[in-house]
Amino acid sequence: MKEFLTEEPQAPAAFRRWFESARRNIYTCVxxxxxxxxxxxxxxxxxxxxxxxxxxxxxxxxxxxxxxxxxxxxxxxxxxxxPETGILGILVKRFDGVPYCLVQAKAEPGNINGLQISPTVQATRSNFTGVHRGKDVPYLDFFRNVDARSTAGGTRVLADVRQSEQASWFLRKRNRNMIVEVLEDVEPAEGFHWLSLDELRGLLRFDDLVGMDARSVLACFPPPGPVHEPRPYAPQSSPCGPVTSEAALSWITAARSWAEVRxxxxxxxxxxxxxxxxxxxxxxxxxxxxxxxxxxxxxxxxxxxxxxxxxxxHGTGVVAFLLTRFDGAPHVLVHQRVEPGFVDVVELGPTVQCTPGNYDGLPPAARPLFLDEVLTAEPHRVLFDTTLSDEGGRLFHTRSRHLVVETDARPDHPDYRWLTPAQLSGLLRHSHYVNMQARSLLACLHALRDPVDRAPRRERGEVGA
Structure with a gap:
């Protein structure tokens, strides 16, 4: 993990002090x-x-x-x-007009470095119904009683949608991803801290620091301003150019209708x-x-x-977006994926999602498309490169290298389409369209001030989107 605690320009000083203190008081011995x-x-x-x-x-x-x-x-x-649905929720409050997120330092048994940043609430139904006979989950009431609080004018729901877990390892597992803006003052309990949205996104550039569940919720933040539909290339169904959101939905629906998975x-x-x-x-x-x-x-x-x-x-996974521009607007190449744990057969994943070592000894034709392109990309084309942990409550020391790689290629393949980040955000208003790995990468895209800025993130380690 990058030693952000000693890199003054890269991480907020108040965060560094809080996180160092949390390390002494929140931990697991596994x-x-x-x-x-x-x-x-x-x-x-x-x-x-x-x-x-x-x-x-x-x-x-x-x-x-x-x-x-x-x-x-x-x-x-x-x-x-x-089979139960958990709650992943971030409380948001504006200070002088700037959105801040209440995060917690959480130690999961599978975390490779012990402590990571998690949402305000990260709890399974068994947790918040007391099956484990443990302590109550802090701030849970803001999310379980969201209707009553919103009606009373104390909160505003920014996102509330069920999303899939990693469907290669979880069978039809879903979590309720929630973002609730609170108007009242909320004091951070021990182990909790207010971070500006830009600061939180900036910390995504550090290895194994922002946990998977936090990344999933971060991806669900509504994009600022209206979503501008790209001008589709002709023909509309061509994989080589941008498509409208309606065409993307039709493409996904067709795949779900034709896929033969049992x-x-x-x-x-x-x-x-x-x-x-x-x-x-x-x-x-x-x-x-x-x-x-x-x-x-x-x-x-x-x-x-x-x-x-x-x-x-076994081995570190790779999840990657190829990124290009059409009419100056960034687009990422998404892939229709079939995984055994999906609720609805197909969801959109990154351009590449695999563990390369699983293909050792297999013929070259078996390797995932575009894997070699993202792994051998020249440094100036790599816009984002950070290794981030997967879910730490059920997965042990499991992580994936997250890459965003710029390309001028225009691949022509029926299982791939170019979508804007805003179009992906639009799909996230609904359940089961964008898989966990693509949501994690979308959160990383939001960490870039300019999605086509070529400065190497691993060396700069800047904070702020």
């Missing part, structure tokens, strides 16, 4: 343990699924996916099943090519991910100690 010894869970080698003794929280189950026409037409895997639940013991070892559930190739067990002791969390299974990915 020990990997054999799956069979995860207390409070049924993780026996013969178990059909890994389940909590309460029947709540989440389970790890087996899934077989059939994707007719896909690069891999059928595969088996473990997947996290958490999933079936299986016992973990029946998964092809997966083996239960003494410590973990692993793929026989040594690639993809493992299902491991951890024991956690925590300070500054609702609960002080627990154990659980987690998914630990």
């Amino acid at each position: 020990e990997r343990v054999p799956l069979a010894s995860v207390s409070g869970w049924d993780c026996a080698p013969e178990a059909a699924a890994l389940t909590h003794t309460s029947g709540r929280f989440f389970s790890v189950e087996g899934l077989r996916t059939h994707h007719s026409g896909g690069a891999v037409p059928c595969w088996d895997q473990p997947i996290i099943n958490q 999933t079936e639940r299986l016992p973990l013991t029946g998964l092809r090519h997966w083996r239960r070892g003494p410590d973990a559930l692993v793929h026989e190739s040594g690639r993809f991910f493992d299902v491991i067990g951890v024991r956690v002791e925590a300070c500054g969390r609702e609960v002080g100690a627990w154990a659980q299974p987690m998914i630990a990915a």
Whole structure:
């Protein structure tokens, strides 16, 4: 992680002091343990699924996916099943007309550096209904009673929409992403801090600092001003040029109508090519991910100690947007993706979304399109390059390199389209159109003062959008 605490020009001084103090008071101590010894869970080698003794929280189950026409037409895997909808919410207040976000320093067992910036509220239903018998979730009432507060004139809802989790690892998991502007004074509790929206976006340039859930909510901020529709190239359906939002919606609907995807639940013991070892559930190739067990002791969390299974990915992922301009306006290349955990078959993902190491030993034709272009781009074309952590509550030390790479190419492929960042923001007013990885990258795009500014972010580390 970049040592932002020692780089005066790059991070606000008040933030650095607060975060350093939080590090001393909010932390987790995580020990990997054999799956069979995860207390409070049924993780026996013969178990059909890994389940909590309460029947709540989440389970790890087996899934077989059939994707007719896909690069891999059928595969088996473990997947996290958490059928409840959580709340990810950011409180916003204007100080002298400038929007500020109330963030918290949260320690998740899977965070690679322990402490990261999270939304004001980041809670599953099991958390805020007290299944864990822990402390109450601070500020939850602003989001659970949002209708009553809005009617009384105390708050204004800026965004409220259910969005998917990472659907390669979560089965139809959704979170309610909320942004609520508060008019009253709200004092930050211990572990919470007010950051201006520009400051928060600027911190996205530091490795493993702004957590995935915060990035998801940040992407849902309404764009300033009206959304100007790009002038479509002829023909309208051409992938080589910009399209209207109506045409993009039709393109997604058509893909959902034609995609032949079927999933079936299986016992973990029946998964092809997966083996239960003494410590973990692993793929026989040594690639993809493992299902491991951890024991956690925590300070500054609702609960002080627990154990659980987690998914630990092999290798660092890559998520990337190719960016170009049409009539001077920046556009990013989005990809129609099919993932086993999507609620509605297809969502828009980044240009590239993969873990390169999973393709070692496969023929070159199997490599994802545009992967080599983004990995070998000349430095002057790289507009953003930061490695950010994935969800830390269920995923262990799992992260992806986030890239925005400028290009003059005009790829012609039916599964890709050029959309403006504002068009993506418009789609985020609705559920299940833009996947988690694309939302994370969209938040990073908003961190750039100029989406076509060529200055290298890793070296400058500036704050402010």
